[in-house]
Amino acid sequence: MRNCPTILKTELLAESDYFQIEALHLQFSNGQRRVYERLRGTSSLSFSPVLVYEFAGQNVKPYVEAGIGVALFSRTQIEDNNIGESFQFEDRLGFGLRFAGGHEIGIRATHYSNAGINSNNGGVESYALHYTMPL
Numbered sequence: 001m002r003n004c005p006t007i008l009k010t011e012l013l014a015e016s017d018y019f020q021i022e023a024l025h026l027q028f029s030n031g032q033r034r035v036y037e038r039l040r041g042t043s044s045l046s047f048s049p050v051l052v053y054e055f056a057g058q059n060v061k062p063y064v065e066a067g068i069g070v071a072l073f074s075r076t077q078i079e080d081n082n083i084g085e086s087f088q089f090e091d092r093l094g095f096g097l098r099f100a101g102g103h104e105i106g107i108r109a110t111h112y113s114n115a116g117i118n119s120n121n122g123g124v125e126s127y128a129l130h131y132t133m134p135l
Contacts (some may be wrong), residue, residue: 001028003094044112046071048090059100067092071112074119082127084118102134 007027019041027033048069050134069090076083089112096106108130113123 005029006085008033028068042073042075043083044071044073044088046090050092051068052071054098061097061098063096063106064093065092065096065108078122078124081122081124082121083114083124084120085114086114087114088118088124089115096130102132104130104132106130 003027005028007024010026011023011025012020013023014021016040018082019039022038022040024036024038025033026036045089046069048067050065050067052065054062067090069092071088071090073083073086076086085098091111091113092108094106094108098104106129108128110126110128111123114121
């Protein structure tokens with residue numbers, strides 16, 4: 001059976017609203033000591049079916065998209081916002097343009113909320129501008 005290393009000390013090296021860089025001081029079972037740096041942040045895994053309506057057009061086709069789904073977050077504290085639960089509902093709304101040749105540009109707003117499952121229901125919004133280019 002393998003022994004896990006012992007964490008001797010953790011040290012915060014840098015921090016922003018979105019991630020932290022942390023130094024881990026470890027001691028292994030053979031007595032060796034090492035310092036490793038790791039990036040800590042918030043990540044999520046989402047499942048959200050998205051309905052897309054594409055308007056008629058020759059070279060440029062405008063579209064709108066909307067979706068409702070679920071997400072799991074790695075942390076419940078995001079910036080100064082306590083979202084209460086790792087499990088969240090996801091609402092998405094966006095619009096954009098699809099060009100002949102496969103290029104696309106659009107903007108999307110996404111809202112996450114636990115819908116009152118937990119008394120802490122701060123919710124999180126994200127906004128994305130995206131561009132897609134065919135290979």
